[in-house]
Amino acid sequence: xxxxxxxxxxxxxxxxxxxxxxxxxxxxxxxxxxxxxxxxxxxxxxxxxxxxxxxxxxxxxxxxxxxxxxxxxxxxxxxxxxxxxxxxxxxxxxxxxxxxxxxxxxxxxxxxxxxxxxxxxxxxxxxxxxxxxxxxxxxxxxxxxxxxxxxxxxxxxxxxxxxxxxxxxxxxxxxxxxxxxxxxxxxxxxxxxxxxxxxxxxxxxxxxxxxxxxxxxxxxxxxxxxxxxxxxxxxxxxxxxxxxxxxxxxxxxxxxxxxxxxxxxxxxxxxxxxxxxxxxxxxxxxxxxxx
Amino acid sequence: xxxxxxxxxxxxxxxxxxxxxxxxxxxxxxxxxxxxxxxxxxxxxxxxxxxxxxxxxxxxxxxxxxxxxxxxxxxxxxxxxxxxxxxxxxxxxxxxxxx
Numbered sequence: 555x556x557x558x559x560x561x562x563x564x565x566x567x568x569x570x571x572x573x574x575x576x577x578x579x580x581x582x583x584x585x586x587x588x589x590x591x592x593x594x595x596x597x598x599x600x601x602x603x604x605x606x607x608x609x610x611x612x613x614x615x616x617x618x619x620x621x622x623x624x625x626x627x628x629x630x631x632x633x634x635x636x637x638x639x640x641x642x643x644x645x646x647x648x649x650x651x652x653x654x655x656x657x658x659x660x661x662x663x664x665x666x667x668x669x670x671x672x673x674x675x676x677x678x679x680x681x682x683x684x685x686x687x688x689x690x691x692x693x694x695x696x697x698x699x700x701x702x703x704x705x706x707x708x709x710x711x712x713x714x715x716x717x718x719x720x721x722x723x724x725x726x727x728x729x730x731x732x733x734x735x736x737x738x739x740x741x742x743x744x745x746x747x748x749x750x751x752x753x754x755x756x757x758x759x760x761x762x763x764x765x766x767x768x769x770x771x772x773x774x775x776x777x778x779x780x781x782x783x784x785x786x787x788x789x790x791x792x793x794x795x796x797x798x799x800x801x802x803x804x805x806x807x808x809x810x811x812x813x814x815x816x817x818x819x820x821x822x823x824x825x826x827x828x829x830x831x832x833x834x835x836x837x838x839x840x841x842x843x844x845x
Numbered sequence: 846x847x848x849x850x851x852x853x854x855x856x857x858x859x860x861x862x863x864x865x866x867x868x869x870x871x872x873x874x875x876x877x878x879x880x881x882x883x884x885x886x887x888x889x890x891x892x893x894x895x896x897x898x899x900x901x902x903x904x905x906x907x908x909x910x911x912x913x914x915x916x917x918x919x920x921x922x923x924x925x926x927x928x929x930x931x932x933x934x935x936x937x938x939x940x941x942x943x944x
Binding site for chain 1: 846901902
């Protein structure tokens with residue numbers, strides 16, 4: 555199928571873009587990479603009256619580091635960030651490589667995946683895991699929305715209809731942090747059935763800080779605070795990790811669909827959390843020079 | 846790029862290369878030659894996508910491992926060949942580009 559008819563505008567500045575969104579709000583959708591939106595248009599699952607194509611807007615394709623955070627402009631392609639960050643942020647680099655295929659990542663944007671907010675996508679969960687934020691602009695001004703507040707439901711975010719995401723901020727984990735990322739897909743490049751991401755820092759053999767996020771298990775990415783509570787301040791033994799994963803999985807409000815049952819998702823989330831935490835602890839230990 | 850996810854209007858001012866742009870008149874591109882020699886196609890339906898995906902891969906990774914080849918083509922589905930000969934063709938094309 556082809557999209558239902560729509561009006562098309564391609565602003566050259568952020569001001570022009572938010573002017574269109576301000577005037578046409580609910581009837582307009584922003585087009586950046588199009589790798590999530592255009593399939594929905596083609597299936598007519600979405601029928602916006604207007605597409606605001608921001609691909610020619612100046613100043614949105616930079617990746618810069620300031621104040622310990624990576625600032626990623628709204629038009630930064632997934633492939634572009636994959637190449638830019640390298641060893642600085644291995645969790646994010648690993649996550650980017652799991653998204654679809656190269657042909658998709660060459661067009662798809664980091665901000666777009668986050669604004670689209672598919673519960674099975676990697677980037678929203680990684681943003682939650684890293685404690686990042688979304689910078690949104692409208693005619694009314696600019697605001698910063700923390701990842702914890704951004705994802706409201708499946709494909710639903712805290713963005714108002716007249717707001718444009720201009721930047722994603724990723725706090726860069728300390729050099730001593732260990733990371734882990736595991737997902738289960740039916741085929742390489744598919745959306746995850748379930749996935750888990752973890753960041754851990756250790757001090758004197760105990761967990762100083764830990765953050766775990768789960769995707770594909772519920773309406774939004776889940777910040778597994780139960781796992782964090784269970785591990786903070788404790789030595790990360792296999793038993794402690796297993797118990798943390800069990801406690802976190804028990805709180806999951808998993809959903810069932812044609813791809814997997816809720817029970818499957820909960821069980822697999824528990825296993826993937828265990829693996830992600832184990833990897834993160836191992837990497838954190840290596841960073842700290844311990845065995 | 847997935848052509849089904851790009852609107853023509855977005856390409857205003859861009860240069861677009863499709864599979865028809867690979868051959869130089871009657872001379873096949875080395876990747877096309879490799880697909881021919883290694884039987885990397887049967888019905889040919891997936892072939893345009895695979896040729897261009899292979900071209901993009903080899904431009905960035907001139908000496909890919911088999912694993913890297915398989916990961917690179919994971920987004921292209923073939924109903925005929927079972928992929929072995931496609932991978933062999935791309936491996937061979939990489940060898941030709943290097944020599």
